[in-house]
Amino acid sequence: MRILVDRDKCEGLGMCEAMAHEYFELDDDDVMVLLEENPPESERDKVHAAVQACPVLALSLQD
Numbered sequence: 001m002r003i004l005v006d007r008d009k010c011e012g013l014g015m016c017e018a019m020a021h022e023y024f025e026l027d028d029d030d031v032m033v034l035l036e037e038n039p040p041e042s043e044r045d046k047v048h049a050a051v052q053a054c055p056v057l058a059l060s061l062q063d
């Protein structure tokens with residue numbers, strides 16, 4: 001599983017961080033940093049929830 005980020009869409013709103021801070025973090029300039037691009041399968045539900053939470057649809061999952 002791989003997390004994909006559309007940087008043109010991301011507005012640094014931080015919903016992804018709120019849902020899964022192990023994988024997404026906003027830096028001091030509100031730029032989202034992907035901490036781990038390839039989460040283990042056991043984390044799919046949490047990562048999927050974070051992807052769904054993005055209000056501008058900047059995140060997606062690739063199997």
Ligand code: SF4
Nearest residue numbers: 010011013014016054
């Ligand atoms: S929730 Fe979406 S817009 Fe907000 S930081 Fe995460 S990817 Fe970017």
